Amino acid sequence: MFPLVETVQVVDGEALHLNYHQKRLDATFHSYYQAESPFTLAEIIHIPRKFSKGLHKLRFLYDQTNYRYEFSPYQARRIESLKIVEVETIHYPFKFTDRQAINELVSQKGQCDDILIVVDGLIGDTSIANIVFFDGKRWLTPDSPLLAGTCRARLLAEGIIVEAKIGLADLARFHSFSLLNALKGEADLLDPLPIKNILK
Template sequence: MEAGEINYNYKFIDRSAINTLLKQSNGCDDIVMVKDGMITDTSYANIIVRGNDGIWYTPSGFLLRGTKREYLLNNGLIRELDITPACLKKFRELRLINTMLDIDDTDSIPISTICF
């Protein structure tokens, strides 16, 4: 879902722009936001994807930096990578992370189930 001019560098009480995008998702569980042609986040979490090399990557672009994302990057558990919607299909799985969700706290989402 194209995030356009959404600016969410800090957690805000006003999530109306994100909620508007979520309402346009045609009943999907969540949205994968795209800004300037690059994957960023979902409506409530940062994204990590596992490549065929077994390494977890997170989009180098983001709407919210995320403390869990920063922790995982700083400890070498994930790496940044420019990820476009077209290149997302090359990864094996996707997981969501945030302050309350660690890498192993959520089930993998098969890339094939993501609506584009």
């Protein structure tokens, strides 16, 4: 089993934002394996003709020396509500294939669609995405995510969102929220959800 994965959005046969995935893969290699990455995604990934139309998910699975990648159709799942789940600590610094710790937290979501993980009083991520909050003027994202996503990194670089320390008590000052990940992109910023949809 490969311990690490990059999940890439493929639209009409094009793998999007590979430079951000490459940057995270390189950083993961440096920290996790104390080595330089031998993989260059843009050179390795070839998209078969049957995936040249529509939206697909590409999973690039890897370890220190080997890799494989696979495709599957992707249909976005609309998340309407989040259940706050508080933990003292959780460690998910890299995009692991083993998500047992997160899945155990998801079991606490009740009737909500997903969870919002709060670590030692600070807002982190949902189980599948980074989160951003709108205060009426700006989109703010927690400065302590469980996993720094590639879409989050891109929107920070473009100045569309900004980092801030966001605690559980800060939620009341926001109007709405939206979720970001490599497959969802930033489209949900145009259709945010009311902050009341985050439930204790």
